Amino acid sequence: MSASSLNRTLDGIEYEIVVGCEVHVQLLTKTKAFCACENRFGGIPNSRVCPVCLGLPGALPVVSAALVEGAIITGLALGSRVAEITKFDRKNYVYPDLPKGYQISQYDLPICVGGALEIAEGARAVGITRVHMEEDAGKSLHLEEAANASYVDFNRCGTPLLEIVSEPDMRSPEEAVAFVEGIREIMRYLEISDCNMEEGSLRCDANVNLRIHEGEKLFATPIVEIKNMNSFRAIRAALEFETDRQLAEWRSERLTLEAVGKSTRGFNDETGETVLQRTKEAASDYRYFPEPDLRPIEIGRELVEKLRSRVGELPAAKRERLKAQYGLSDFDAQTLVSSKAMSGYFEEAASGSRDPKKIANWILTEVRGVLNDRGIEITSFASPPEHLRELVDSIESGIISGKIAKDVFAEMAASGKRPSEIIRERGLSQIADEGELRRVVESVIAANEKSVTDYRAGRDHALKYLMGQVMKESRGRANPIAAARLLEERLNGR
Amino acid sequence: MITELSLSELRGGLRRGELTSAEIVSAFRDAYLADAKKEEPLGAYVEFFDDSVALAERADEARRAGEADAPLLGLPIAVKDNILVKGRALTCASRMLRGFTAPYSSTVIDRLLAAGMIPLGRTNMDEFAMGSSCEYSCYGPARNPADRTRTPGGSSGGSAAAVAGGLAPVALGSETGGSVRLPASFCGLYGLKPSYGSLSRYGLVAFGSSLDQIGLLGRSPEDLAVVFAAAAGRDPRDETSAATDFPAARAVLDGAELPARDFRGLKIAVPREFVPEGLEAEVSAVFDRFVRWARSRGAFVEIIDLPILEASVAIYYILAAAEASSNLARYDGVRYGLRAKEAGTLFEMYERTRSEGFGEEVRRRILIGNFVLSSGYYDAYYKKAQAVRALLLREVARVLAEHELILSPTAPTPAFKLGSKVRDPLAMYLSDVYTTFANLALLPSLSLPAGLSREGLPIGVQLTGRRFAEETLLSCAETWRREGGGG
Amino acid sequence: MVDDSTLDKMLYLSRLQVSRDERSAIAGNMSEIIDYFAILSKYDTSGVTGGPGEAVPAGELREDAVREGLAQRDLKGLSPHFLDGYFSVPRVLDEG
Structure with missing residues (x-):
């Protein structure tokens, strides 16, 4: 797709929008990144802390294998190169919810480099710059009635995070949203993260500026990093606002990236505007240096291959295949692929079935109904996929009616018994003789x-x-x- | 007298039933109380644990009940005030940590407690282990038992003063650039800085994380061997700890004698840079005598050129300060320790807490550490120092491929007068001129008491070995103790 | 060498303050020490990097198993500012 087709024109100004994203994803590991405290959302404040994540004198971090594996799986899913040697660095800055005065992060040897994510919007690939591992900070709470104080909860402190940095490859707010949705789909599918924006397990910052075309000349407006976008709607709204603002600024002041550089703006959800965040220049001097408490990590190719087999087929490819192979609708394919376990269940049930589409219907209605009622995952569902296949085939072959099948299903889901056993015990088979x-x-x-x-x-x-x-x-x-x-x-x- | 006996002698007395643990601990407590009444007390302890005698009585009961399988049951040890002991105060001799109680124990302490040891008290030190004279302490300086107007050395000055002054049989110190060996040299003790990774750093308050090690001070190599063996070993809480076995030291812990090393054929390198023309005459004399003794026992002692060693103090101060600036960022008044009163804003709280809580030398090192890491200076200082450290590692490894030991004086002078260097930080830093290279190169290094100056001040000699060759150092020191040094 | 603006930046990064009369002494000490570091320029380090130390194989990292941390009682013992389950601090604004 040529660049010119992405250009927009407003009041005679020809421009294109350039967006890059930094996505932070909390991992669903059992423990925190560098200590054995439980990694979980919410709960009684400061109830999951230890000397390490509280930054007590003398405490030392120890890397979780699950963090490293999650990062490798993510990198493989994004087509990144997985480093053979990776290391952690300290990013030094001061904040009350950062107990050690530094965040353990990765600077010049990130675990994964390169890669791309196909997005549906514009049917393009967005380049991935890098994926690196780091730890989350605690949370500061501000109360109306205590105007001079803040309250810090360190439960979240040390939660394993991946930072996924994209190339500035997106050309519209819609593409940026599609990119973040794509990341979410993959992370959920691989069960790396639940990517819940409300709970903050998926967070996104965006860098945005405009390229202004004036005849042969090309100008770049100053890059703005937008923070505090807490929903997909906010991402779109913030980028739309920022595009308009930069366009107006260009019209009145003609400021360029070369002249002004970068700035940071926070998105205000209530006003729908981005607001300049003033920070002392020295505050962004992070003084990165190698984390001396942790050893570099050697990633053997055997481990990478083992994890590659766990990644398997990715959601986008799987959706297309399910549609082609089983004749499913867009919607059915999309829903089944929302989790790896769900699509796996479907495929096992569908293989050798006379009517895979009907299997899909049963999963999307009856099975999902049971899962929702009980608040369980497909992995804990009582009936294995072959039982569902047997049930659907019993309808097809006229052994039971669709109506009786629902009764049989209810008992299957409750007891885990085979449908044929239930039909026989209760004498439910159809009279066709x-x-x-x-x-x-x-x-x-x-x-x-x-x-x-x-x-x-x-x-x-x-x-x-x-x-x-x-x-x-x-x-x-x-x-x-x-x-x-x-x-x-x-x-x-x- | 009990307070003059080595740990091994005390252990023998307990085994034979000639001594009780309560007698031993009471003797050290009485010595401490008597010293505290003196006009110029040693200032070795910042706290002597009130309950140590009670713990000793409990150990005696266990021994009487036949539960004496813990190898160091009832034997006391003094602990530097930067090593966490659960339920005890810990200050690092800083106002910043006044009132702090350790909610967990360091791994080394856990292991020594499991071996039956009794902590006697917390020893004085330079604040956060930054200093070479034990004068940068919020409690005031410790003094040298050989001459109370002089420093015991630092930063583990309190630990050295306690052992040399008969207030403890052995002590834990810590090293980042010589903080155990320098006090050992100044106080006439054996002082071991283990290889980086031999002892867990978990629960040792961090100063320069890539250099820090817990170290040991005692009156004999055997005393160091038993405590070392009880404390060593891989710790899953410290990724930088090593899974190395020390069978000879372990055998000593199990009751064997520490073997003396036969010096015949032992190849020893003396770097020319560490015995310069202008080396103080008394240090030079003691060192030369030690070299003659080693040669007389059949060792090959060779003077070698190792010019990279001249860079070691600069590399050391850049890297240690850089790591310290980051390691000490956690003292912010938010979760524990000092919080300045009447700070209206968060920024004021940080600035006031840290300015009131840290002493001058600590503040200076934090400023220098942030300087060498900050943008614009990082490449010229931090990165350059890392590269020269890599060069030094390579060069020292080359020497140790040919020689088993590197030998040098431990310090360029005997103990200096209190107050003589506190106003001149660079002169103070140069006290570490012979010690820092071992920390930079991750090697074990031991200071042994090699002689006295005419004024009766102890002078030490330093043996540095291959990584994890602690047992070689201890055995060589044992040979010296038996044949010459024991006096 | 350590001029006013450099000293100000280092004080800010260190979250330290000094009185007006201390400034020149501190800048002087720092300069002297930093000048001493110039000795490192004698050594040719082209092609030498600090490089990462001995690596640990990813398979030997910590197993993902939960262990109990500190109890609320321990936290109360740490600070008088630990109140109602939170560590209280002066209001967090944008400043760091």
């Missing part, structure tokens, strides 16, 4: 002479009534199509 069905039809006709007369007098509703009696007599087990055919044949004297 003609001889048996004829006996039922005969007995219904014998017991309902009036309805038979009505039918023969041309009153069609009588047929419906008689059919209902057949189903009742058979306790719902009569194969309805075969029974209706036999009933009509009998009534019409054939």
